[in-house]
Amino acid sequence: MFNRSSVDSPYRPFSREQWSTLAKATPLPLTNEDVARLAGLGDPIDLAEVDAIYRPLSKLIELHVTAHRELAASRMKFLQASPDFQVPFVVGIAGSVAVGKSSIARVLRDLLSRFPSMSNVAMITTDGFLYPNKVLEEKGLMGRKGFPESYDRQALLSFLAKVKAGSGKVNAPVYSHVTYDVMPDEFIEVDRPDVLIIEGINVLQPPRLTPDAHQPTIAVSDYFDFSIFIDANHADVERWYIDRFLELRKTAFTREDSYFKAYADLDDQTAISLAKQIWTEINLVNFVQNIRPTRTRADLILSKGPDHRVQELHLRKL
Numbered sequence: 001m002f003n004r005s006s007v008d009s010p011y012r013p014f015s016r017e018q019w020s021t022l023a024k025a026t027p028l029p030l031t032n033e034d035v036a037r038l039a040g041l042g043d044p045i046d047l048a049e050v051d052a053i054y055r056p057l058s059k060l061i062e063l064h065v066t067a068h069r070e071l072a073a074s075r076m077k078f079l080q081a082s083p084d085f086q087v088p089f090v091v092g093i094a095g096s097v098a099v100g101k102s103s104i105a106r107v108l109r110d111l112l113s114r115f116p117s118m119s120n121v122a123m124i125t126t127d128g129f130l131y132p133n134k135v136l137e138e139k140g141l142m143g144r145k146g147f148p149e150s151y152d153r154q155a156l157l158s159f160l161a162k163v164k165a166g167s168g169k170v171n172a173p174v175y176s177h178v179t180y181d182v183m184p185d186e187f188i189e190v191d192r193p194d195v196l197i198i199e200g201i202n203v204l205q206p207p208r209l210t211p212d213a214h215q216p217t218i219a220v221s222d223y224f225d226f227s228i229f230i231d232a233n234h235a236d237v238e239r240w241y242i243d244r245f246l247e248l249r250k251t252a253f254t255r256e257d258s259y260f261k262a263y264a265d266l267d268d269q270t271a272i273s274l275a276k277q278i279w280t281e282i283n284l285v286n287f288v289q290n291i292r293p294t295r296t297r298a299d300l301i302l303s304k305g306p307d308h309r310v311q312e313l314h315l316r317k318l
């Protein structure tokens with residue numbers, strides 16, 4: 001669990017209680033319609049949690065979006081240039097596999113789009129930018145899925161550059177957890193959104209050195225205007241990973257096109273040891289070596305307890 005609260009820390013800490021008092025002063029309380037729509041997302045985040053933690057967070061992000069637009073307008077005026085488009089505001093969400101990034105991203109997308117100034121909120125996940133299995137096999141990286149080298153970073157950087165440059169209709173590739181591979185003909189079309197949420201385990205990776213000149217290149221997070229790291233004790237995340245694996249065994253794995261179809265009939269004990277093995281050999285190693293070290297690059301760190309409820313928040317001081 002992240003724990004820095006001294007005066008020289010770049011972060012200002014908030015207990016769950018302190019943060020949730022902000023909900024009272026946050027506009028746009030949840031209406032019955034919002035509650036029904038959020039429940040319809042099928043995510044397990046309960047509505048009290050949405051109200052106490054994620055609704056104030058949506059307001060904080062809205063403040064950043066407004067300030068970002070004002071700064072862009074003043075800069076254009078100073079540069080005597082005419083603003084030709086509104087640059088999308090990019091929110092990055094990082095954290096371990098199975099820490100709850102996608103669930104939080106979906107809820108945030110819904111909450112942000114309730115603000116009239118940012119009704120068009122797009123969302124993508126970085127798994128679409130993993131190399132296809134065929135390429136990973138050729139590179140000997142099938143056991144390193146999710147590690148920085150398993151992503152087509154250039155494609156991801158180019159996607160973000162186009163979105164930020166105001167290009168209309170930019171396609172992001174899509175990953176299937178059923179086929180365990182990138183889908184060759186499926187894309188998410190992003191068309192000049194007000195906000196783009198990009199979620200993935202490696203989005204806060206520092207820039208890499210170029211092999212020839214040893215010069216650092218641009219980082220994915222250079223395109224972020226606000227970044228969030230979802231943190232939790234890794235023993236809890238392992239449990240969430242195994243629970244999700246057992247759930248998938250009953251659903252996605254039973255499909256004919258599932259990569260894991262052979263796992264659908266496993267008994268509980270075998271399924272649990274297999275999930276533990278994948279967790280320990282791939283995802284935990286990646287978390288310790290590559291993901292956790294990026295935590296202090298985030299603007300906001302959300303620390304979850306064993307029940308997924310956020311217990312503490314650390315917000316970067318301005």
Ligand SMILES: Nc1ncnc2c1ncn2[C@@H]1O[C@H](COP(=O)(O)OP(=O)(O)O)[C@@H](O)[C@H]1O
Pocket residue numbers: 044045046095096097098099100101102103104240241243244307308309
């Ligand atoms: N607030 C929550 N309460 C209960 N379960 C949750 C919560 N958030 C996520 N989960 C569960 O934890 C697991 C991991 O969440 P998910 O959003 O898929 O993680 P990630 O996108 O980080 O891999 C899933 O089984 C999900 O249903």
Ligand SMILES: CC(C)(COP(=O)(O)O)[C@@H](O)C(=O)NCCC(=O)O
Pocket residue numbers: 097125126127128145146147199200201202278282283
């Ligand atoms: C697809 C993932 C790399 C997550 O990617 P992300 O969307 O966070 O970029 C991960 O869910 C994964 O499949 N890891 C490989 C080991 C495993 O099967 O869990």
